Amino acid sequence: MATGMLPKIKLTDVVKRFGEKTVLDGVNLSVEPGESVAIIGGSGTGKSVTLKCILALLIPDSGSIEVDGQEIVGARASEIAKIRSKFGMLFQGGALFDSMPVWRNVTFGLTQGRMREPARMRRIAEENLERVGLGKDILNLRPNELSGGMQKRVALARAIAPRPEIIFFDEPTTGLDPIRADMINDLITSLVKDLGVTALTITHDMSSARKIADRVAMLYNGRIIWHGPRDRLYDSGNPYVDQFVQGRADGPIR
Known part of the structure; x- marks a missing residue:
């Protein structure tokens, strides 16, 4: 992973509403060049909306999204097309x-x-x-x-x-049995390393998150409530993360 460089992707205070429902409520996230980051969180927490905002398929109500230091929000169509060619x-x-x-x-x-x-x-x-x-x-x-x-x-x-310079993985192991899912995780890990790309994954699969990602971020109530190295995923000290990764019904998440 490169250091001393602009983040490959940087989200600052990103807000996205659909009518009266606020899906993203001030998302802050940075992905460094060559880094692999996984966003975890329950269904309907805004993971896919986050990806669509980065791709400029959705326009945030407020906040900033930068790719290689270039602002996407409010950019011209020609600029967005060039940025999308990186994905x-x-x-x-x-x-x-x-x-x-x-x-x-x-x-x-x-x-x-x-x-x-x-x-x-x-x-x-x-x-x-x-x-x-x-x-x-x-x-x-x-x-x-x-x-x-x-x-x-x-x-x-x-x-x-x-x-591409950046690859998005949207639930990459969905529909696969555990053995084939693990094979896909191994393949993704080796490809990201061999090609030197930056990766952003959204997933419910904790095995996938732990294998694919260098760092994991959890999205809850429209915000990133925790992020850290994958080795801390099961030792985060955050009760929301602990409940989610262990799949417990009891806890702060309802």
Whole structure:
């Protein structure tokens, strides 16, 4: 992880409301270059809204979001497009296109779905599938012909194909059994390290958070109430974090 540099992502007092409901109520979070951070928290606590605000898919009501020191909130569309080009995304459930073969799914971010330079795109797809442990024998298959674990790997190959500087992982182990989930966690960890990217993950899976992240932050009631190294996740000293990670019904979270 780099030091003495601008944060790769910095959120300062970010507020987002939907009508009378305040989902983000002053979120402060910084992610350093090359760092892997996981945001944990219950359903409906604003994890996905946080990602959408960073991607400028949602506009905060107030606060600041910077990527490499550049302000996103209020930026022009052309500036936002340049910033978005730094991001890769592994969507919850994979979100592959069943109408396209695997090779076109993997290179979708490079072609925007258009049939451009098919021979070159197939080579790029093959290279990135190899990075996630898949062979060229699946290039022409449709996603619905693959197992859930293989679909997740294809989605991961798609996320890294444009060589982004930052990758978002949205519940990366959803729908996988514990063994395949652990394999995906190992794969993500090695890819983040090998590619030197910055990673931001949102997850309910504590095993995933502990394996993927250098640092974990917990979002509750629209605020980051705790953050610390992954080794302190089960020894945080915070009753909200303790209840959440241990999955207890009794505690301050209702």
